[in-house]
Amino acid sequence: MKVALVDNGSLAAAAHEGLRSAARAIAGAAGVAVDAVSWKHSDRVDPGAIGGRPAWTIATWIRAQAAAGEREFAFIPFFISPQGAIGSLLRSDLDAAKEAAGGFEYSFTEGLADGPVLARIVADRVRSASAGLRRPAVVVVDHGGPSPASAALRDRVAAEVRGILGGDVGPVAAASMESPDGAAFAFNQPLLADALAAPGFSGGDVVVAPLFLSPGRHAGPDGDLARIAREAKERSPRLRCHFAGLVGDHPAAAEFLAGALANALHAEALR
Numbered sequence: 001m002k003v004a005l006v007d008n009g010s011l012a013a014a015a016h017e018g019l020r021s022a023a024r025a026i027a028g029a030a031g032v033a034v035d036a037v038s039w040k041h042s043d044r045v046d047p048g049a050i051g052g053r054p055a056w057t058i059a060t061w062i063r064a065q066a067a068a069g070e071r072e073f074a075f076i077p078f079f080i081s082p083q084g085a086i087g088s089l090l091r092s093d094l095d096a097a098k099e100a101a102g103g104f105e106y107s108f109t110e111g112l113a114d115g116p117v118l119a120r121i122v123a124d125r126v127r128s129a130s131a132g133l134r135r136p137a138v139v140v141v142d143h144g145g146p147s148p149a150s151a152a153l154r155d156r157v158a159a160e161v162r163g164i165l166g167g168d169v170g171p172v173a174a175a176s177m178e179s180p181d182g183a184a185f186a187f188n189q190p191l192l193a194d195a196l197a198a199p200g201f202s203g204g205d206v207v208v209a210p211l212f213l214s215p216g217r218h219a220g221p222d223g224d225l226a227r228i229a230r231e232a233k234e235r236s237p238r239l240r241c242h243f244a245g246l247v248g249d250h251p252a253a254a255e256f257l258a259g260a261l262a263n264a265l266h267a268e269a270l271r
Contacts, residue, residue, distance in 0.1 A: 001270065002035070002070050006090070007078040009038030009057065010216045013049035016042045018214030018248055019078060020050070020259075026076065029105035029258035034076070037061045038254070039090050047099065058093060066101040067086040069110065073104060074264055076257050078248065080142060080211050081150040107268075111155055119160035122209050125244035126165060129207045130135065136205035136242065137170040138162075139195050141225065143218065144176025144188040144213075151176065151187040154211060161209070169207070171200045177224060192225065196232035196239065203238035213248030248254040 005023040010016065016038065023036040035056060065073070075094075098104055112118045122140060130136050140158040142150060158174035165172070174193040179188035192208070195201055208229060212219035219225055229241040241268035246251060 001072040001265070002065050002072045002075055003032055003036045003076065004037040004041060004056075004061065005076045005078050005257070006037050006058065008212065009041035011041055011044055012018075012216035013045050015214040015216035016045055016050050016055045018246075022078060022213075022248055022254055025251075025254035026261065029263045030255060032261060034261070035061065036264065039093070048054055058090070059097060060093075061103060062097045062104075066104060071104040073106040073144065074109060074261065075106060076109045076164040076261055077083045078213060078257075079111060079113075080213065080247070081113050081153045086192065102175050107264065109257070109264040112247065112253060112256060114260070116160065116258070117252055118211075119157045119164060120155075121247050121252050122157055122211070122244070122252045123161045123164040124252070125210050125247070125250065126161065126169065126207050129209075129242045129244040132204045133167065133207075133242070134169045136207045137201045138165070138207045138209060139175050139201065140172065140209045140211060141175045141177055141192045141195075144179045144191070146180055146185065148187045149160070157211065173198070173201065177218060177228070181221070192228050193232060196229065196241070197235065201239075202236045204230075205240050205242060209244040210246055212246050213253075214246060219246055 005019060005026060007019050010262040020036040023034045023116055027034040038057040039058050043057045045055050047054045070139045126138055140161060142154040144190055158172055173195050175190050175192045177189040177192055179185050181190060210219050210225055217223060233239045
């Protein structure tokens with residue numbers, strides 16, 4: 001059985017480097033080889049920017065493995081919420097690849113959204129970002145999108161972070177970076193820009209905790225989240241935003257996913 005850690009994919013070299021780093025950490029913890037594979041996009045990253053080795057995408061990786069005779073695959077989801085729109089589309093693409101390759105078996109391990117580990121990671125990141133601050137407000141922010149399941153996960157994580165941190169922080173809110181237009185997508189509200197203008201969040205210290213796995217176009221010092229925070233400060237000069245670290249490179253993320261892989265392989269061995 002071949003194993004791959006799979007993410008959405010990105011044109012940012014740092015995002016694919018993050019995926020590869022996570023795959024190495026999971027492989028080391030689980031004692032099983034794990035390839036870093038993106039659903040889309042990453043094959044357009046300059047190989048020179050990622051150590052000279054081109055990035056795999058699902059389509060090219062599956063073709064190469066099938067050509068070598070592989071017919072069993074286990075995928076570790078490197079997503080915040082694999083149950084949203086991206087997860088459904090990824091499975092559709094895998095089913096199409098399965099037909100084109102003449103058939104194979106695939107399965108997914110549990111992901112970070114399964115169980116309490118995601119909130120624990122975010123709370124730990126907030127603690128680190130809060131060092132030296134007195135009860136800062138906290139905004140847990142995801143990407144936002146067409147799936148209410150993703151927004152529900154965001155809200156659940158924010159509530160669990162509030163419970164974990166208790167009186168060490170001030171008010172805790174959930175927000176999305178962006179949202180499709182229309183009342184049908186109101187579940188993404190509030191947007192981060194609006195959350196940073198709300199009472200209790202528009203002045204003083206606010207820790208922004210991104211529900212993002214790797215740096216790229218949205219997360220990181222030059223990403224959209226940082227831009228939104230800068231614009232919020234221009235409107236409210238007393239606002240001081242502090243960014244918590246990302247989820248994907250926290251040691252507990254690799255530890256949890258390695259355990260999920262071990263459980264999946266054990267279950268497969270018992271079949």
